[in-house]
Amino acid sequence: MHFYIPVLTSLEEPQNTKTFKLTYNEIDYTNQRMIMKTKLVNNALNYYLENQSELRNELLDFLRIPSISTSEAHQPDILLAADFLVKKLTQLGFEKVISFPTANHPIVYAEKMVDPQKPTVLIYGHYDVQPTDPLDEWNSPPFEPQIEGEYLYARGSSDMKGQIWASVSALQSILRTTELPVNIKYILEGEEEIGSPSLEPFLKQNKALLSCDIVINPDGGMLAPDKPTLIYALRGMAYFELRVFGPSADLHSGLFGGVVDNPANVLSRLIGGMHDELGRVTLPGFYDRVREISPEESEELSKIEIDEEVYKAITGVPALGGEVGFQPVERIGARPTLDVNGLYAGFIEKGAKTIIPAYAMAKISTRLVPDQDPEDVEKGFRAYLEENAPESVRWELDLLSGAPAYLAEAEAPGVSFFIDALKQTWGVQPFRKREGGSIPVATSMKDILGVDSIITGFGLPDDQIHSPNERMHLPTHAKGVQTLIRFFLSF
Amino acid sequence: MHFYIPVLTSLEEPQNTKTFKLTYNEIDYTNQRMIMKTKLVNNALNYYLENQSELRNELLDFLRIPSISTSEAHQPDILLAADFLVKKLTQLGFEKVISFPTANHPIVYAEKMVDPQKPTVLIYGHYDVQPTDPLDEWNSPPFEPQIEGEYLYARGSSDMKGQIWASVSALQSILRTTELPVNIKYILEGEEEIGSPSLEPFLKQNKALLSCDIVINPDGGMLAPDKPTLIYALRGMAYFELRVFGPSADLHSGLFGGVVDNPANVLSRLIGGMHDELGRVTLPGFYDRVREISPEESEELSKIEIDEEVYKAITGVPALGGEVGFQPVERIGARPTLDVNGLYAGFIEKGAKTIIPAYAMAKISTRLVPDQDPEDVEKGFRAYLEENAPESVRWELDLLSGAPAYLAEAEAPGVSFFIDALKQTWGVQPFRKREGGSIPVATSMKDILGVDSIITGFGLPDDQIHSPNERMHLPTHAKGVQTLIRFFLSF
Incomplete structure (x- = not known):
């Protein structure tokens, strides 16, 4: 991680801190700074308000590309x-705008370096989209964007061309009204929906080019329209x-x-024993290094x-x-699961076959x-299996990924x-x-x-990403642009 | 079950018993009876000895039919x-030799009624055979019988054209040398390897025709060449x-x-709990009606x-x-299992997919x-599932067959x-x-x-029935014919 003098200090007395230790309620906004900052933000917000239709039309063009x-x-x-x-980033005044070829789809890089002394934000995005099948479940063609009420319907609208466009819109609003107080880099891949195979090699090969202080990854989404989320x-x-593995071939279960x-049966018993009655995982040492959640x-x-x-x-389960x-949010986010x-x-076809299977897999x-x-x-x-698997079977365990x-x-x-x-x-x-x-990114x-x-x-939970009728909530998108304007102008 | 006066009584004083309560060591062989019986048996055995090649050649013809x-x-x-x-049964002097059509393959019926007062033995067999794939693993073509050493190789040799032929050979040896002291009926189906779909309806529709005192079913086999088995x-x-059933669709296992x-996991836990530490099945009431094995x-x-x-x-298991x-023979034959x-x-393909599956099946x-x-x-x-399945899932149980x-x-x-x-x-x-x-027959x-x-x-355990290079052990087959000669002449 890079350390640097926060840009705020250029408007105030120099501080001796080299890290961002401030939180929003600790910042001592002086009147003078507040007024200047508010003016800049308001100009950019006004620009966005005036050019919202045009920016949205550009997004529609972007969404039309399948x-x-x-x-x-x-x-x-x-x-x-x-x-x-x-083209768009070049038009905005970005430099080093490069479409890097990869084994599959290019990675678009661009940067706007205003001052090497200032911090750098790297914006991540992906311009590829999910397939559209089942196509007949779409109410309108996935690559012919439709606006209905507060929603824009199109494949990629929420995941995540719309998210890329929020940052583009925010940066255009700033760049057309004032000077950018922070360095911006973009890394936009075209392989996220196929597992980003080229991204890691690219990061490794271009560490200097990509050097930055923080990454903005807007691929996460919000809990609800009234719940901005980090x-x-x-x-x-x-x-x-x-x-x-049991017998060397399937055996007659009668004989x-x-x-x-x-x-x-053995596999089932082994899996059945992997949780205790409190729903805790029983693999030896599993919780040894789990960082407990603080009361706060x-x-x-x-x-x-x-x-x-x-x-x-959402899930359709009875309980x-x-x-x-x-609590549920802790169980999902802060506790390990198996x-x-x-x-x-x-035999898993229709009907009955009476065998002791030669092996079982999970x-x-x-x-x-x-x-x-x-x-x-x-x-x-492995310790669990060594302790619990009977001598009557052989077992193999592979760690496929970690x-x-x-x-x-x-x-x-x-x-x-x-x-x-x-x-x-x-x-x-x-x-939070x-x-x-x-x-993985x-x-x-x-x-x-x-x-x-x-x-x-x-993006919102009901945006139907990866599904037919993917959509983007336009008021939330607009708030996203405003948020990014405020964020970039905070530096 | 029919009761009748044992045929033995025709050679001895009339007895008042109407059942076969005798076991071999209780039979009081009088000298006279012994001599007569031995003569009849020896004549038949000699006939078999003299005509063994011819009978075997007929079996080879039978085996050539795929x-x-x-x-x-x-x-x-x-x-x-x-x-x-x-043709063969007609030639032996059987009557009512009928090839009954069924929905699939005919059932061959034949009878040799020597005296309605005498007991009737119904011999069951099937003349259909298993498929031959993988064909390239056969050392000789499956329908071109080969004799090598003590073995006759051909599809159906052991399962069970050879078994049918053992009784045919025995009966021919008796019928050509003496009078049959027992009524014989044959029921030979052509659908055993496809689950005998026509057999039950045929039995139900022909109960009178098939009335008998005992069935000989030679589809069972022996433990070893020196271990005749009943x-x-x-x-x-x-x-x-x-x-x-859990969620209404597969869910992201992270989210x-x-x-x-x-x-x-729930299914595994349920199955895992179906046995206790002694290997006993834990379904409520499972052992309530199990007849315990007597010490004898x-x-x-x-x-x-x-x-x-x-x-x-045989099985390739480590333990x-x-x-x-x-003991093993009790665990297989006299104790119930699950x-x-x-x-x-x-997801059961190669690789990884991170889901909570919507359902699981066993x-x-x-x-x-x-x-x-x-x-x-x-x-x-059902009681087990009601007691042990958590509220967080739904379950369905079907009894497919019983x-x-x-x-x-x-x-x-x-x-x-x-x-x-x-x-x-x-x-x-x-x-025994x-x-x-x-x-099921x-x-x-x-x-x-x-x-x-x-x-x-x-048949012997290593006859490779249902597999390539099915074979029949000729010395054991010959002993089978001798056994059947002795058996039929016991009445």
């Missing part, structure tokens, strides 16, 4: 979308395949049932107030489950929290500015949330570039 | 095989499909892991002396499993012993004769065995015709 990254047939569209961004933690993962242990954080998280009925409605003693992702043994993922280590989890898993959890430094550069910008725009205290999933940025990510975004 | 019942293309061959039997019990079955119970039967069964190393070698406190035949949930079969009832077992299963166990009456007509014939031929005490599987004969089956046969 940049589906999974599809060979859409390779030309991917290039069109990359080119669209190159994600400060992601769970890690250790994903396993466990295979239990051998009673003398040959059944690998499918628990209190903070409880503000999110997602009640159980909401989860039941919730999980570890006893923790889930079977797939199970297979023997895909088992553990979601990890700080400071759990995937390799420690694997060791614990990544530790991600926890942003609470005092990472710019975080307080971002929280403040959200609060000023929405008029409510933003929610731990996310249950992984965002954030982990890569931390591991390779050494910088934290502000994981945010102005 | 009567694969699963294959539409082999329908003409099925008819050829049925016709082959019709199977007196078969396990029954209750076969279930259990489905556990929901911790609040949504995973149906695959346990002692008798222990003579089979199949040691654990043999089971390990045996099963219920604590019972086995998972198939397991499915979520095929679970219980093998039942006397006097367990499949419907009771289903009730116990049949009680089969236990032949120890004093069923002819059993003692058969045991005696085996003993005289092999020179050792035959093994409980079989772990089901032979035996259960149907008992249920519909009310008669017990002598489940036997002269």
